[in-house]
Amino acid sequence: MLGAMQGKRTLPQAGPPPELGFFHKQAELLELLPLVHNLWEMFNLFNPVEPAGIRVGDVGYCLDAMGLAPTQFWLQANMPQKFPTRLSFENVLTLYCKLATEECGPKAPDVLRALRVWDVKQSGKLPYSELRKMLTTIGDPIDAHHVFGVLASVSDINGNVHYEDLVANMHAHDEAAEETLRQARAYLQAMGRNAVDMDMVKRDEFIDDLREADPECRGYIANSKLLELLNRNGTEFTARELDIITGSMKSNSRTDKGIDYRKFLHYIMDT
Structure with a gap:
């Protein structure tokens, strides 16, 4: 039976999850879980015609679009080895839940202390080019596309980044994040552990x-x-x-x- 199914394919109020079971079709689950439906739509931006899923090379960009910032090291360590070329929505959602649950990166006070060491003039600003290089090359580097997005909103016309605003933005609590994670887990639980291997x-x-x-x-x-x-x-x-x-x-x-x-x-x- 497994072999037959393999292959292709406004923030709601928090509260108890809807009654979900193993007899819901995928579209029914997405209707019951609107924040998962949002993730599904983002996934499909990277999967316009291919029913087998998105390319492995697009997984990081997809998770970034879903609001997370996986590093290359994290992706290499957590990518399922059974799917070397394409990943299904259930595969990507499993990665989403894992990444959203983990403590990814240092705490805000630690980041601020490190940046202030680089700020010799104690001006509260650092050059854009310098910060971009630090974030994309040092330690566990962040994807350059995501770095551009977070730096652009806190840069001034002189090419400097107000790093206190940067840290505040990067560590801001997303009101929808907890509910999205809850719904994503509910979806995967309703689908079952074998969903990542099956044709939906x-x-x-x-x-x-x-x-x-x-x-x-x-x-x-x-x-x-x-x-x-x-x-x-x-x-x-x-x-x-x-x-x-x-x-x-x-x-x-x-x-x-x-x-x-x-x-x-x-x-x-x-x-």
Whole structure:
């Protein structure tokens, strides 16, 4: 089943996440989680025609557009090795959650102390060119594109950067950041651990097939029908294999209702 699905494809009020489960299609989850939908739109700016995902070389720019600033060292250390050329939205969102959770970079007071050492005249300003070189070449360098964005807003007409404003901007609390991270985690949890390896289009098609097979929403499907749906995409799933997997998913009532297909989808997405 995994092989069949592999391949392509205003700040809300904080509060308890919506009821999410493994039986939501991707578009439904994005509608329930508007801040994740915003991230999805940013992802698609780097993925206009390719269903397999964005190029590895664009991941840093994509995360930057999502409001984070990964360094090259961080990307090299955290990039999934199984996807050498392209990454899916679920891959990038996993990186987003990891980067947003980590303490990336020194605290504001430490940065200010370091910059004041370079400010011999104690003017509160440093040359743009000097700061740009420091941020992009020293230690764990920041991507030059992101550096340009943060320096441009605090530079004066003489080419100097007011570094106290710079530090304040770089460490400012983003009101949406915590809620975006919460929604991103909720999305990934609802999708399941195996979402990064699966084709979301085929997953959605499988959910549509299950819903069509159970128009009364009883929650159960006959073994033979489930086997038919599984093998519709060319998967060679045997009745014996299905019986082994779904042994604990069958109705306990005297009248056999079939297999609990929500539990089955949970199993293939999270096991």
